Amino acid sequence: MTVEILADREVRAALDRLIDVARSDTGQSARVANFLLAWWNGDEWGHFPISDLFGVDRPIAADMATIFAFIGQYPGAIYPNAFDYRDAMADLVEQWRAP
Structure with missing residues (x-):
């Protein structure tokens, strides 16, 4: 993976916002967490129901679309770890998936 791809400002900004x-702790937060955790490891942390898009504001849906388009345009797999977000994702697992 090239540095240019991983340094994409638009993608990184969308990921930061998501x-x-x-x-945070809202219904939108849960939906965004579902999206991010499904990207990180859907088999372990759950999948993203597409109907979750109905419950987020347009700017959030646009950020999700940015990420979705980004990961869909490259062969192979790109995960949040590529952006050095492993710790942030682990925190989301703790927040949203801990028993």
């Missing part, structure tokens, strides 16, 4: 939303 993580910030997921860290």
Whole structure:
């Protein structure tokens, strides 16, 4: 993976905003956390129901679309770890998936 791809400002900004939303405690936060955790490891942390898009504001849906388009345009797998977000994702697991 090239540095240019991983340094994409638009993608990184969208991911930053989504993580910030997921860290809060609202219905939108839960939906964003579902999206991010499904991207990180859907088999372990759950999948993202597409109907979750109905419950987020347009700017949040646009950020999700940015991430979705980004991961869909490259062969192979790109995960949040590529952006050095492993710790942030682990925090979301603790917040949203801990028993």
